[in-house]
Amino acid sequence: MAQILSPLPGTFYRSASPDQPPFKADGDDVAVGDVIGLIEVMKSFHEVKSDVAGKNVQFVTDNEEPVMAGAVLADLS
């Protein structure tokens, strides 16, 4: 089982803006390089790109939740 980790500390967002659908829904497949969310660090936004591929993504960090660098954002099977 692979995991997607947060590269930065900050606030995790699952979509580009509140009125947009999430980048990935639970159950989606993920390819290397897919954007799976954003991390807001000191008012600037950074895309989180997966460096692993897998199926059936399950997010363990909620939208708008604070995270530390290295925290698990999602599991892949």
Add this chain to the structure above:
Amino acid sequence: MIRKLLVANRGEIAVRIIRAARDLGIATVAVHSEADRDSLHVQLADEAVNIGPPAAKKSYLSVSAILKAASDTGADAVHPGYGFLAENADFADAVVADGLTWVGPSGAAIRLMGDKVSARIAADKAGVPVVPGSMGRVASIIEARDILKETGFPVMIKAAAGGGGRGIRIANDQTEFEAAFPQAAAEALAAFGDGGLYMEKVIGQARHIEVQILGDGARAIHCYERECSLQRRRQKVWEEAPSMALSPALRAELCASAVRLAEAVNYSGAGTIEYLYDDAADRFYFIEMNTRIQVEHPVTEMITGIDLVAAMLRIAGGEALWIKQQDVQIRGHAIEVRLNAEDPAKGFAPFPGTISDLRLPGGPGVRFDSMLYAGYTVPPFYDSLLAKLIVHADSREAAITRLTRALSETRIEGCKTTKPLFLALAADASVRAGAFHTRWLEGWLDANSDRLSPDT
């Protein structure tokens, strides 16, 4: 008289406000998010209240949590600082409705000056030059052609419902204008559901110059101007007082216009009136008013000797303005630089971290406004400002030399900071000559990125 002040902010400005309150014998209440438990403002205040989770909208932007903290601690006044709720008229009204003293202008004044169109009309009525253009929505292309006589070319056509740079077109001559105006109206209708347009003259190269004012609701004074043209992405990074670009006559005219506007809106507290100054045409134009204390207020304090934050507290406490205009004098020159947790060698990427070592600058004419201490972990949830280094000297040249000296004494380990940027700027011939405008720094950064690594 204020007895117990709640500081509705965090970071260096919360520390600054607590210091001013304690200088006046006022007790202080800090509020903080869960991420700011260990912050300096919490340690310095007499009392501290946890108002919620790290996300600002659940803590520092929560009106109900802040008002509850005030009620629970028996605070009788609220200072909003800058950012967060500082220019939120509804918050100002809610504080007053709870029977507390609001340290700032009334909700009505915040609303009036916070709306671009009503502020522009108020400035024009007070005889303050505004950027030539429409005084609100342009009804038709016939009216638009009339406005062109005042603006000339190039002219900016802006969607009334736009913002943040969206819905803007620039026409360089009549032919372009005749094509662009109907297109802009159609586009604005499609994009924003509102086809309303404004027009404004395009000011090419200009300086950002702003005037500090203090008012008591009846009378206002100015505390001269600040020059804030060194900006990156519209964020000021280096501010000075006074401006090196103004003649004494123009300075007097500029500052008098700011006082007229402040008195016209019965302004109470500290405020800043921002202008564009076109060097080539030797003309200034009102752009907006900030109805709060500003980040760069210390440069004004250094040249005038007035404690602006203490003045805000005394005015809010009911004192009539005790300073006469003729007693406000410029002494020497001051410069402030913003030390942000950003890596200038990597496109100013944010760089939160734990402060492993801290050496502060000192000596004559040096002030360091900050919330840092050794061992402090800078949280990633808020803005990147770590410290403001302010220097004061007899002349601008001596102030720049002193800035270099103070920067070289400063060590902030554990985070990357913008210190290398300021060392490079202080050594730059254009900066030393004061020859820059609001878009100068971005071009300089493109050309000098190799000078921004900490090891040079």
